[in-house]
Amino acid sequence: MAPGIPAALERPHFIGIGGAGMSGIAKILAQRGAKVAGSDARESATADALRALGATVHIGHAAGHLADDATSVVVSSAIRADNPELVRAAELDIPVVHRSDALASLMDGLRSIAVAGTHGKTTTTSMLAVALSELALDPSYAIGGDLEGPGTNATHGDGDIFVAEADESDRSFQKYAPEVAIVLNVELDHHANYASMDEIYESFETFVGKVVPGGTLVVAADQPGAVELTRRVRERSSVRVVTYGESEGADVRVHKVTPRGLTSEVTVVLNGKFLTFTVSVPGRHYAHNAVAALAAGVALGVPAHNLASAIGTYTGVKRRLQLKGEAAGVQVIDSYAHHPTEMAADLEAMRGAASESRLLVVFQPHLFSRTQELGTEMGQALALADASLVLDIYPAREDPLPGVTSALIIDAAKAAGADVTAVHDKAAVPAAVAGMAKPGDLVLTMGAGDVTDLGPQILDHLSS
Known part of the structure; x- marks a missing residue:
């Protein structure tokens, strides 16, 4: 169509x-x-x-x-x-x-899935887009990152399904009226637009309230904010709720996640039956994203077994634990993580994927407001690395805030026992990393800004 x-x-x-x-x-x-x-x-x-x-x-x-x-x-x-x-x-x-109104108009007349949450949206949306395409359903999709396979973040398909990443940061996700809404997590973030968790819950409730009659909310059963949202939704809405996660009461229960190097094997219990499939990216949080995608596709009527196999064909999104290359026995991987929960999840995933290796991190904080509110937690997350270089804050759309610098993160990291060093000249990072890294090490460039540009430069220095 x-x-x-x-x-x-x-x-x-x-x-x-x-x-x-x-x-x-x-x-x-x-x-x-x-x-x-x-x-x-x-x-x-x-x-x-x-x-x-x-x-x-x-x-x-x-x-x-x-x-x-x-x-x-x-x-x-x-x-x-x-x-x-x-x-x-x-x-x-x-x-x-507004961008959100334009996207909403593109979704009109189609069976839409809108993926929301403080983190994990791009991966989950991508998994759905890839799996539905693999099943010849020819979906349209709009994603916040480029798929490694098709190499694009959006396409118009001739099928009747539209999969969209729904941005909660400015409340624009409230413009959509999906048949299936996914909420991966609900956490305090986007401090320039939300003053409290109550405001965030209210925003997500409004989003869920736009689900079309007869539609479904797919929501995490393990994450505290998502659990609270579920409680509120069940009190005030008649939307069908499907929970997923490791909790015993989850409708789609994650039975086991088995690391397999840079992939995982996931077993879920769905409608009383065990279903096992592969996720081609490492880490428990990515496995949970895959289960959310599975639950949403099933809610739309796609057979679970077919969908699980198709999710296994997903190979990743640029900047989501993307392997940039290897030189001198050192692998360089790029991560978009910029919220403490994301940072800890990706660092733990790398630990699980290569437990014998040293993990070296180049972290670039994103936004002054986020650093002001979550700098301590960012520093604590960096304690999961063997050593870290921390760059100056990437401002993006924000003006500087008095007293808010990367020092907030560095001080917290050192207090947590981390080996962390401030680097104010981004151009000095590739040589510094090449001097630190030894064969077998993993280097992770991390952040939502232009830190991603450093991966190829680090590989060049390692090769020279």
Whole structure:
């Protein structure tokens, strides 16, 4: 089937078109036949991929990039009011559409699965997209990272299923009306937008309240925040709830997770029967993501045995424990983890995958607000590594906060007994790591910012 294009999105202009969320929507619109244009701060492989689909991509932001006949300007919450293209849109009286509204319109008329949670969204969404594609269901999907197989974060499929990563950070996930909602975890994060856990619970309750009549909430049975959300939902909503996890009462119970090097074997109990399948990424948290994907697909009517086998074909997402290469006997792996829970999970996964190796970490904190609130926990997570280099905070969309620096993390790490060193010059990291690493070691570059660029540079230094 080929859903139509809303009039407002026939000739859209995306500000920040190269971003993970924005580019996915732009790609799907281009594939559906829209005349897509936009701008981004720099050239990238994403910009080239969009051009290959027929989109016009300008580099830099300028009022002149916005065509007079644009039917809308699409923005994310990161776009500031003084952006020249946004100012020009107001002058031309061109409607401004938030990214979440654009994505919601793409999902209209399709059976949608929306994946939410403080962490794990990209992996779980990707597992579903890969598995449903493997089963020839030809889903559409929009993901916050590029799949290693297809190499893209979004596509328009001819099937009737749409799988989307649902962003809770700015409450935009409240715009969707899925048939199946997944909530992986509920934790305090996104401190610029949420002042308390109560606000976060209220936001997730609103998201769950948008599930279509007869739809399903798939929710973690082990994570405390998700358990509290489940209690609230069951009190106030008639939505069907399916829990998953290791808890005895879980509807889809994780019986066993067996590490197999950089993969895992997972056994679940579903409808009273045991089902075993492979997850091609290491770590218990990724195994749980796979079980969430399994439960959601079954809720949509996909046979469990077929879906479990198809999930085994998933090979990963860029930046989610992605092996960048090996040199001088040292493996370099990249992790997007930037919240303490994610950091600890990935570090524990690496420990489980290679228990005889030293684990060296290059960590770049992400956002001043997150560091202010969670810096102590980040430092404590780094104690799981044998040694860590900590970079300055990657600001992303934020301005600096007085007194908030990487020192908050470093002090906490040292208090927890960690071997940690501050590095203020990112360019010095590759040589420093090459000097530290020995054959058999694992090096993990970790964070949501441009620390990912260091992996190839570290490998070059190790090779020289």
